[in-house]
Amino acid sequence: MIRHILQLIWNKKRSNTLLFLEIFFSFIILFAVFTIVTRYMRMYQSPLGFQTENIWIVHMNFNDLTDTSAVNEMKVRLKDELLSYPQIQAASYGGEATPMGGSVWATSHDQNGFQLKTNIIFGDHDYLETLDLELVRGRWFNESDADARYMPIVITEKFYEETFKGKNLTDSIYIITEESNIVGVVKNFKYRGDFATEDNVAFHYKNENHIDLSRLILRIAPGTKSGFEEEVNQVVASITKKNDFTIEHIEATRSRLAKMIWIPIIAFLSICGFLVINVSMGLFGVLWHSISKRRNEIGLRRTLGASQGEITSQFVSEVTFVSLAGITLGFVFALQFPLLKVFPIEAINYYLAMALSAGIILLLVLLCSFYPSWQASKIHPATALHEE
Amino acid sequence: MIQLKEVSKVYQTKTIETTALNNISIQVSSGEFLSIMGPSGCGKSTLLNIMGMIDEPSSGKVTISGQSISNYHSKALARFRNQKLGFIFQSFHLINELSVIDNVELPLIYRKTSARERRKMAAEALEQVGLKNRMKHFPGQLSGGQKQRVAIARAIVGKPGIILADEPTGNLDSVMGAEIMDILLKLNKELGTTIVMVTHDETMAQKTHRLIRLFDGSQVQ
Numbered sequence: 001m002i003r004h005i006l007q008l009i010w011n012k013k014r015s016n017t018l019l020f021l022e023i024f025f026s027f028i029i030l031f032a033v034f035t036i037v038t039r040y041m042r043m044y045q046s047p048l049g050f051q052t053e054n055i056w057i058v059h060m061n062f063n064d065l066t067d068t069s070a071v072n073e074m075k076v077r078l079k080d081e082l083l084s085y086p087q088i089q090a091a092s093y094g095g096e097a098t099p100m101g102g103s104v105w106a107t108s109h110d111q112n113g114f115q116l117k118t119n120i121i122f123g124d125h126d127y128l129e130t131l132d133l134e135l136v137r138g139r140w141f142n143e144s145d146a147d148a149r150y151m152p153i154v155i156t157e158k159f160y161e162e163t164f165k166g167k168n169l170t171d172s173i174y175i176i177t178e179e180s181n182i183v184g185v186v187k188n189f190k191y192r193g194d195f196a197t198e199d200n201v202a203f204h205y206k207n208e209n210h211i212d213l214s215r216l217i218l219r220i221a222p223g224t225k226s227g228f229e230e231e232v233n234q235v236v237a238s239i240t241k242k243n244d245f246t247i248e249h250i251e252a253t254r255s256r257l258a259k260m261i262w263i264p265i266i267a268f269l270s271i272c273g274f275l276v277i278n279v280s281m282g283l284f285g286v287l288w289h290s291i292s293k294r295r296n297e298i299g300l301r302r303t304l305g306a307s308q309g310e311i312t313s314q315f316v317s318e319v320t321f322v323s324l325a326g327i328t329l330g331f332v333f334a335l336q337f338p339l340l341k342v343f344p345i346e347a348i349n350y351y352l353a354m355a356l357s358a359g360i361i362l363l364l365v366l367l368c369s370f371y372p373s374w375q376a377s378k379i380h381p382a383t384a385l386h387e388e
Numbered sequence: 389m390i391q392l393k394e395v396s397k398v399y400q401t402k403t404i405e406t407t408a409l410n411n412i413s414i415q416v417s418s419g420e421f422l423s424i425m426g427p428s429g430c431g432k433s434t435l436l437n438i439m440g441m442i443d444e445p446s447s448g449k450v451t452i453s454g455q456s457i458s459n460y461h462s463k464a465l466a467r468f469r470n471q472k473l474g475f476i477f478q479s480f481h482l483i484n485e486l487s488v489i490d491n492v493e494l495p496l497i498y499r500k501t502s503a504r505e506r507r508k509m510a511a512e513a514l515e516q517v518g519l520k521n522r523m524k525h526f527p528g529q530l531s532g533g534q535k536q537r538v539a540i541a542r543a544i545v546g547k548p549g550i551i552l553a554d555e556p557t558g559n560l561d562s563v564m565g566a567e568i569m570d571i572l573l574k575l576n577k578e579l580g581t582t583i584v585m586v587t588h589d590e591t592m593a594q595k596t597h598r599l600i601r602l603f604d605g606s607q608v609q
């Protein structure tokens with residue numbers, strides 16, 4: 001039977017080419033969209049690694065202040081003053097690259113010329129606690145790190161697994177922008193948002209009073225009234241004697257950043273949905289038409305001994321085989337992307353998109369071909385043969 | 389072998405009701421070559437379809453080899469047709485997208501026959517109708533007489549006990565028609581195949597064992 005169907009498809013290659021091409025192009029479009037979508041969804045799935053809810057960042061600017069020791073003193077006073085409020089659970093100074101904002105990239109070469117590309121995040125000894133980072137190895141910074149001979153740094157787990165796994169950390173010095181000593185590993189720090197790639201991150205320690213750390217990160221107690229922001233505002237203004245600072249709620253920034261990705265994703269998926277509906281209707285129409293043109297053949301086959309089930313499965317199989325051929329060509333095309341590494345995207349995204357596209361198309365084909373085929377199988381043989 | 393008892397067939401369309409067959413009782417015995425004649429529209433094809441169990445009578449009873457038919461849609465009946473009946477149609481009804489040999493194989497597709505066995509049987513059937521050298525051709529490349537011979541090969545390939553032929557020579561010239569008739573006569577004589585044939589041709593009907601005449605859905609002879 002399968003041989004017979006394949007023979008029939010082959011002999012009708014001209015009329016099947018259209019269906020074949022339709023399936024091929026649909027596959028390619030679905031594949032493209034699903035590659036993008038799976039990539040983003042997989043990014044979205046991996047945890048940020050830090051708290052965003054009830055985290056405020058006070059963005060300040062000390063560039064115009066020349067008296068460093070006065071700034072040092074003022075910064076400590078500001079942090080202590082704010083911490084005296086019960087609404088503030090923790091506070092930490094950080095550098096200009098903050099969660100959901102900014103980035104600092106650094107590329108360095110070790111003694112062997114091995115290149116390391118990493119994000120650099122500056123923070124003080126309270127950074128871990130304030131942002132609720134998860135320490136998986138070693139320790140976070142403490143104030144005695146200020147006197148350390150080599151730059152103490154903490155890296156993310158992925159960075160660790162990919163670059164330092166199995167290596168002795170405590171006594172080794174690695175060049176990460178400067179001679180550094182890795183003291184700890186945190187689970188994750190996807191600080192550029194939900195849809196960011198998990199890039200290497202290295203935290204560098206700086207003392208809280210350092211003039212470079214101009215961002216004050218605050219962890220606010222849950223349930224704090226919104227009016228509290230005004231109080232923080234006044235404290236900052238009165239202690240810094242400046243009013244060019246801003247207070248950012250990073251949860252809001254997080255959803256704003258995410259929305260910038262969600263909107264195109266939803267747009268793409270809508271296009272896909274539209275395509276799928278169109279393809280199904282087209283498929284349904286083509287099948288309906290071709291089956292109505294083949295009533296005679298159906299009558300003949302029924303007369304010669306085909307059961308209704310055999311008629312149905314013949315028509316469904318014909319379409320399915322042609323679709324499989326279209327999908328196969330699509331696969332050959334799609335496979336080039338991971339094989340030739342056309343884009344810097346993990347191969348798994350392509351494979352998932354291929355599976356998803358093939359699955360959806362096959363499902364559509366089965367759904368769209370079953371009903372017309374089943375209807376066709378109910379034709380009365382005598383009636384069908386009588387026509388012509 | 390085939391028994392029709394008080395069979396009537398009424399076609400119901402929105403406006404009119406056509407009585408295609410009116411109270412027909414016929415018995416065809418094994419090995420018989422029966423011909424049916426009658427003017428156009430008198431119900432010959434309808435009668436043949438009912439004998440071939442591809443059409444359901446409005447009333448009356450059809451028995452084949454002692455078994456009466458209840459469900460016309462069943463797989464069992466389709467299988468029965470496949471095993472016991474061979475059909476030849478006035479308008480050939482070949483599948484244009486299939487080669488001659490694939491067309492002939494068609495009834496065997498619905499049996500448990502291996503591909504090789506199918507090929508062999510189809511080639512034999514084509515040889516019997518003298519078309520062995522046209523196996524790879526497509527129906528569109530054949531003359532009317534050749535097409536009808538392909539249809540005959542298809543009807544005999546499964547070695548059915550009964551062949552139902554609806555004007556097998558109707559579309560052919562007299563020389564071709566005589567050739568087809570010879571094939572049928574030979575089948576009946578040598579293999580004992582029961583044949584029921586609708587024809588318009590008196591001389592052909594004379595060559596068969598028995599002749600039934602229909603007029604307006606009723607048997608007149």
Ligand SMILES: Nc1ncnc2c1ncn2[C@@H]1O[C@H](COP(=O)(O)OP(=O)(O)OP(=O)(O)O)[C@@H](O)[C@H]1O
Nearest residue numbers: 383386399406408427428429430431432433434435
């Ligand atoms: N499917 C149908 N629906 C309605 N009427 C039908 C149908 N099939 C046949 N008829 C009618 O039944 C009558 C008998 O038709 P049938 O095809 O049996 O005639 P016939 O004797 O084979 O004629 P011919 O010699 O022209 O082939 C005709 O009047 C025809 O119009």
Ligand SMILES: [Mg+2]
Nearest residue numbers: 432433434554
């Ligand atoms: Mg007729």
